Amino acid sequence: MARDPNCVFCKIVAGEIPAKKVYEDDLVVAFHDINPRTPVHILIVPKEHIVSANDATEAHRDALGQLFIAARQVAESTGVAKTGYRLLVNNGPHAGQEVMHLHMHLFGGQPLGPMVMPR
Ligand code: AMP
Numbered sequence: 503m504a505r506d507p508n509c510v511f512c513k514i515v516a517g518e519i520p521a522k523k524v525y526e527d528d529l530v531v532a533f534h535d536i537n538p539r540t541p542v543h544i545l546i547v548p549k550e551h552i553v554s555a556n557d558a559t560e561a562h563r564d565a566l567g568q569l570f571i572a573a574r575q576v577a578e579s580t581g582v583a584k585t586g587y588r589l590l591v592n593n594g595p596h597a598g599q600e601v602m603h604l605h606m607h608l609f610g611g612q613p614l615g616p617m618v619m620p621r
Contacts, residue, residue, distance in 0.1 A: 503549060504552075509602070510603075511545075514533060524544060525546070529549060529564060529568040530548050530549060532545065532573075532608075541611030542580045548562070548604060552604040554602065556594070580610065582610030582611055586614075588608070588610070589606055589608055591604065591606050
């Protein structure tokens with residue numbers, strides 16, 4: 503499984519730095535964002551180091567599909583499945599991607615406003 507020794511999310515996957523994990527299986531891990539923007543703000547991360555959606559290949563099919571399975575379980579366990587939530591993947595500079603290890607944000611716990619910033 504590809505890994506970047508300098509990547510903060512690879513270090514969380516390896517247990518080298520702490521995270522408040524809420525879900526884990528053989529392909530993905532989910533943990534609380536360190537700087538939550540909403541009452542529920544969870545990051546769901548493939549264990550394999552994939553830089554961004556630009557790097558997704560057929561080889562990542564299982565891990566990428568598992569992000570959504572994990573998201574469903576996290577939505578249920580954090581209590582937002584019925585009230586609603588937003589899944590977001592930032593890719594590259596215009597999206598403001600800060601951590602170059604593909605990850606899905608799960609936002610919830612309050613009304614989330616418009617999908618993108620108004621022009
Ligand atoms: P993005 O802008 O989509 O790349 O989002 C990266 C997210 O990772 C931000 O919301 C950060 O607050 C979050 N983050 C960065 N480092 C950590 C960490 N060590 N533990 C949990 N969340 C982190």
